[in-house]
Amino acid sequence: MKIRHLSLILSQFLYSFILFTILTIPAIAVGIEDVEKDVMCVCGCGKVLENCDCGVAENMRSEIYQMIERGMSKNEIIKELQATYGKEVLVNPPKEGVFLGLWYYPVFIIFIGLIILSILLKRKSEKFYADPDETINDDYELEQY
Amino acid sequence: MNIGHILLILAFFSSIYSAFLFFIGSNKRNVQLLKKAEKYSKYTIYLINLSSLLLLYYFLTDNFLIRYVASYSSRNLDLFYKISAFWAGSDGSLLLWAWILSLYILAILRIEKKDVLTAFSLSISLSVLSFFLFLLSTISNPFSELRSMPTDGIGLNPLLQTPEMAVHPPTLFTGYAGAVIVFSFAFAGVYFANDKWVFRARKWIVFTWFWLTQGIFWGAIWAYKVLGWGGFWAWDPVENASLLPWLTISALMHSIMIQEARRGMKLWNILLAFTTFEFVLLGTYITRSGVISSVHAFGQSKLTLPFSLFMLIWLLITLYVIVKRKSFIRSENVVESVLSKEATFLFNNLILVVMALTIFWGTIFPLISEGLAGYKVTIGPPFYNQVITPLSIALLILLGICVAIPWRTANLKDLKRFLTPLIAAIIVAVMSIILSQSLILSSSLSLFTFAFISHLYQYIKDLKSFSEDERNYIKVIIRKRRRYGGYTAHLGILLLLIGITGWAFDEKYELSLELDKPVTIEDYTLIYKGLESRDSPLKTSWYAVIEVWKGKKLIEVAKPSIDRYNSGEEIRRPSIISEALNDVYITYNGGYNVAFVDVKINPFVNFIYLSFIIISIGGILALIPRSFALKIISEVSV
Numbered sequence: 001m002k003i004r005h006l007s008l009i010l011s012q013f014l015y016s017f018i019l020f021t022i023l024t025i026p027a028i029a030v031g032i033e034d035v036e037k038d039v040m041c042v043c044g045c046g047k048v049l050e051n052c053d054c055g056v057a058e059n060m061r062s063e064i065y066q067m068i069e070r071g072m073s074k075n076e077i078i079k080e081l082q083a084t085y086g087k088e089v090l091v092n093p094p095k096e097g098v099f100l101g102l103w104y105y106p107v108f109i110i111f112i113g114l115i116i117l118s119i120l121l122k123r124k125s126e127k128f129y130a131d132p133d134e135t136i137n138d139d140y141e142l143e144q145y
Numbered sequence: 146m147n148i149g150h151i152l153l154i155l156a157f158f159s160s161i162y163s164a165f166l167f168f169i170g171s172n173k174r175n176v177q178l179l180k181k182a183e184k185y186s187k188y189t190i191y192l193i194n195l196s197s198l199l200l201l202y203y204f205l206t207d208n209f210l211i212r213y214v215a216s217y218s219s220r221n222l223d224l225f226y227k228i229s230a231f232w233a234g235s236d237g238s239l240l241l242w243a244w245i246l247s248l249y250i251l252a253i254l255r256i257e258k259k260d261v262l263t264a265f266s267l268s269i270s271l272s273v274l275s276f277f278l279f280l281l282s283t284i285s286n287p288f289s290e291l292r293s294m295p296t297d298g299i300g301l302n303p304l305l306q307t308p309e310m311a312v313h314p315p316t317l318f319t320g321y322a323g324a325v326i327v328f329s330f331a332f333a334g335v336y337f338a339n340d341k342w343v344f345r346a347r348k349w350i351v352f353t354w355f356w357l358t359q360g361i362f363w364g365a366i367w368a369y370k371v372l373g374w375g376g377f378w379a380w381d382p383v384e385n386a387s388l389l390p391w392l393t394i395s396a397l398m399h400s401i402m403i404q405e406a407r408r409g410m411k412l413w414n415i416l417l418a419f420t421t422f423e424f425v426l427l428g429t430y431i432t433r434s435g436v437i438s439s440v441h442a443f444g445q446s447k448l449t450l451p452f453s454l455f456m457l458i459w460l461l462i463t464l465y466v467i468v469k470r471k472s473f474i475r476s477e478n479v480v481e482s483v484l485s486k487e488a489t490f491l492f493n494n495l496i497l498v499v500m501a502l503t504i505f506w507g508t509i510f511p512l513i514s515e516g517l518a519g520y521k522v523t524i525g526p527p528f529y530n531q532v533i534t535p536l537s538i539a540l541l542i543l544l545g546i547c548v549a550i551p552w553r554t555a556n557l558k559d560l561k562r563f564l565t566p567l568i569a570a571i572i573v574a575v576m577s578i579i580l581s582q583s584l585i586l587s588s589s590l591s592l593f594t595f596a597f598i599s600h601l602y603q604y605i606k607d608l609k610s611f612s613e614d615e616r617n618y619i620k621v622i623i624r625k626r627r628r629y630g631g632y633t634a635h636l637g638i639l640l641l642l643i644g645i646t647g648w649a650f651d652e653k654y655e656l657s658l659e660l661d662k663p664v665t666i667e668d669y670t671l672i673y674k675g676l677e678s679r680d681s682p683l684k685t686s687w688y689a690v691i692e693v694w695k696g697k698k699l700i701e702v703a704k705p706s707i708d709r710y711n712s713g714e715e716i717r718r719p720s721i722i723s724e725a726l727n728d729v730y731i732t733y734n735g736g737y738n739v740a741f742v743d744v745k746i747n748p749f750v751n752f753i754y755l756s757f758i759i760i761s762i763g764g765i766l767a768l769i770p771r772s773f774a775l776k777i778i779s780e781v782s783v
Contacts, residue, residue: 033653040523046381048525051374053717053734053743091525098517102510102524106503106532113495120491125407125478128553132402135344136627137771 030074035064038074038091039081048091147211149199149288153240156192157278159185160271167268171261171333179264186250186271193247193278197231197240200287204230210294213237213287219300221682229311230301235433235448236287238314242429243277245315246270246322253326262339266329273325276455284447303684303708303716309367317360317387321425323353324390327397331418335411336466338473343404343414348768350398351630353421355764357391362757373717375730375745376648377753380529385508386428392501393421396494403487406552409479412467413494419463424505426456431508482554489547496540503532538592541642544635545596548603565602570595589646596639604632622766623774630767637760640752647727647749658691658740666744669729670694673740677704684710686718689733689740693722700724705733705742725751 036049043056060081067077081089093099130138163185170178200213204227209215217233232241250270257263281287304310326349334342364387365377378384397417403410430452467474480487507524514522549562574591581587607628611621622629654666658673665671672692679686688704703720710716722729730745 038525038527040525046523047374048379051372051376051379053373053732088520088523091523092528093514093522093524098514099522101513102506102528105506106499109502110495110499113499117491117495120478121480121483121488123478124481125409126481127408127477128406128481129408130405131552132405133625133628135405136347137624137775138344 030068030072030077032061032064032068034074035068035077035081036061038078039089040091042085042089147288147290149196149203150282150286152192152196152199153278153286153288154282156189156196157275157282159189159192160275160278163189164268164271164275167264167271171264171268174261179259182264182267183254186254186267189271189274189278190247190251193244193274196288197244200237200240201228201231204228207298208294209296209298210290211287212289212291215291215295215298217298217301219298219683222298222301223306225308225311226301226306229305232314232318233301233305236281236285238318238429238433239277239280239285240287241315242318242322243274243281245318246274246277246325249322249326250274257345261337262330262333262342262345265333265336266326266342266345269329269332270325273329276451280448280451284451300683300710300712303710303712303714304371307367307371309363309370313360313363313367316356316363320353320355320357320360321390321429323349323356324394324421324425327353327394328418328422331415332463332466335415335470335474338470340404340408340411343401346418347401347405348770350394350401351764351767354391354394354398355761355768357387357394358757358760358764361387361391365753366757369750370721371716371718373719373732375651375653375719375732375743375747380504380507380524380526382508382511383428383432385504386424386431389501389505389508390421390424390428392497392504393417393424396497396501397421399490400494403479403490407477407479407487409476411474411476413476415463415467415474417494417498419459420501423456423459424501426452427505484550484555484560486547486550486552489543489550492543493540493547496536496543500533500536503536504529537642537645541592541596541639544639545592545599548596548600548632548635562602562606563599566595566598569598583650585649586646589643593639593643593646597636600632600636600639604629620778623769623777626766626769626774630763630765632763633766634760634763637756637758637763639756640759641756644749644752644756647747647752650748652746654744654746656742656744657736658689658742660738663694667746668695669746671703671731671742671744674702676737676740684708687733689736689742691720691731691740691742693729693731703729703731705731707733707735723751 033050039049039060041047041049041052041054041057041060043052043054045052045054049057049060063081064077067080072080078090087093093102095103163182166178166182166185169175170182200211202208203211203214204218205224207214207218207220209218213234213236214230217230217237218227222230230237232238250267253263253267253270327346330342330346330349334340334346364384368379368384369375369377394417397414400410400414400417404414430448434448434452480491482488507528510524511521514520545566546563549559549566551559570591573594574587577587577590578584607625608618608621611625652667656664656666656671658664658671660673660675663670663672670693672694674690674692677688677690679688686706686708688706691703691705692699693701693703701722703722705720706718708716708718717732717734719730719732722731726748728745728747728750730747732743734741734743
């Protein structure tokens with residue numbers, strides 16, 4: 001019983017930590033840095049805008065500045081940029097259509113993994129052959145050819 | 146035809162023949178065939194060594210008749226970079242790959258026991274080597290000649306003219322080639338239904354992991370010091386390609402211990418070894434084919450078909466052998482209790498493999514989108530961060546737990562070990578929230594403290610308890626080097642995670658610095674003192690001379706530069722001032738009387754460098770050979 005209690009307390013502590021971290025991420029007002037990390041530089045360098053200092057990137061930044069000054073939200077600015085430069089300007093594809101597969105795939109594999117893990121954890125065995133700390137010092141001879 | 150090309154063709158036929166002899170010889174257990182196979186494998190190794198040294202000689206003697214030398218070297222290139230130009234392009238990289246793999250094969254011939262497991266694994270390694278030799282003899286011949294010798298070569302890409310990029314490919318390829326050896330042993334073990342492959346392969350697993358770690362770090366340090374955007378990692382396809390095998394081999398390194406202890410996870414381990422092998426092929430292909438748009442993939446090539454076919458063939462062969470040996474692969478159950486080291490290793494494997502599959506998905510998704518939607522989407526950092534960040538938090542927690550939980554099952558006394566780390570974590574959480582007012586930072590620091598104290602506590606506790614029998618700490622550490630190597634590498638990973646967390650708190654400033662007018666940002670005052678220029682045979686450099694003061698102390702004169710190469714390329718080289726807790730990262734963007742600079746204050750960068758050193762020490766500790774360890778133990782005992 002005591003082990004169960006302790007492990008319960010431990011898991012509660014860890015859950016609280018994760019929940020605490022997720023729930024306390026503050027909402028931030030739109031800044032240039034919020035937008036430039038979500039769009040690509042369109043000069044063809046393949047860099048995210050925030051990491052590119054070329055002339056094209058500077059022009060894109062001034063466009064974004066103007067949109068922020070007009071009071072546009074982050075989503076509106078990104079939509080506007082998408083309308084101007086095409087879907088390729090997005091750092092990540094939208095969460096719609098064929099692109100849903102990208103976003104839901106990790107959730108799917110985590111789910112499958114957890115199912116397999118729960119099955120493995122339910123199958124108990126007391127057989128223990130060797131301590132891996134010690135097998136490293138043992139010599140395992142195989143037949144010579 | 147160049148002599149180097151002839152050597153490669155001979156090496157190809159010799160490797161095919163020796164792979165065939167090893168295959169037949171190990172199946173028939175025919176000593177004569179196996180000895181002949183050894184002889185031919187040695188011929189293959191000599192031929193590859195000769196051809197590699199010949200290419201190196203061509204680079205050192207500026208033999209621009211060789212197309213590859215003319216494409217990646219020039220007369221005024223430094224000697225050091227003439228050597229590193231060997232692996233600057235696709236053909237040379239493939240030759241380096243083959244060269245390193247041939248040295249692995251030589252090492253196996255020298256140090257491994259001569260039995261059927263070794264012989265069969267050599268037939269696998271040699272068949273992989275044959276594939277690379279086939280490419281080098283046909284579509285990727287580094288010895289193809291021009292019709293006439295040009296007066297000078299095109300030269301090496303300026304971005305590659307750094308010590309970090311000279312080191313990165315050889316270290317990474319040493320890891321890549323090691324993955325072939327690991328897979329070869331795993332495949333041989335399943336083929337002969339012999340569990341002992343795990344004991345044979347484990348040193349190669351750690352060795353491969355060690356070199357993959359080196360390769361990844363040197364690549365990341367290069368990105369930070371050279372690319373000028375102030376980050377170590379951008380989730381670029383080429384960066385991802387190096388991380389994928391590292392993740393799966395890290396998982397294998399843990400799950401193989403379950404197979405040793407419990408005779409379980411057999412299918413899982415062969416699949417992990419196979420996946421790591423496929424990932425290194427994919428990594429080589431992505432880097433050298435330019436199939437996915439990347440700042441690193443220099444140039445396009447005809448590698449798609451051979452690499453795809455080769456990967457597919459190995460997938461089919463592996464699946465076939467797994468099906469044929471399904472009765473052997475049927476594993477025993479692996480856990481006695483949910484509260485056991487085995488269970489934490491299962492969670493660790495889940496996290497690492499989910500990370501690997503997610504990154505793999507993100508890396509190849511542009512190709513899928515091109516097929517489905519008609520255009521190549523970009524998968525940038527937000528996708529990876531969204532998935533990898535929570536998984537890293539889970540890994541951080543698991544790191545703290547797994548170290549303190551024993552094999553088989555934990556009792557109440559074992560669980561009490563968590564009290565000290567938990568109390569320390571709560572204290573750090575409260576203190577850091579008061580001092581920093583940042584919930585993300587305080588959560589990260591407290592989780593780090595939990596895992597760190599847990600490791601430290603366990604390190605000392607284990608050492609004390611084991612030394613009750615051994616009475617000597619060195620002897621204990623050497624004897625249990627696998628455990629302490631692991632603990633040490635974990636400590637490095639913890640520091641790395643803290644270093645990465647620091648990037649969430651970096652600050653970027655765009656400044657216009659007028660001559661002799663101080664500008665203050667955070668704790669630093671910058672004074673622009675003027676522009677210096679310097680000419681060299683390769684380039685002209687303009688340095689913005691900037692004094693960086695902290696309070697009343699001049700800490701450094703920074704000289705970020707713009708380098709214009711004779712080839713017309715322009716590179717902005719940052720100046721980095723490294724302090725104990727943060728870096729001042731300055732990039733010069735132009736201007737004469739007024740210097741336009743970007744300044745980034747990057748916290749915790751030294752944690753990343755320190756983590757690299759500690760992880761490497763952990764790897765080296767775990768790699769101490771058994772004979773050497775036993776010698777030390779016996780000497781200490783005397």
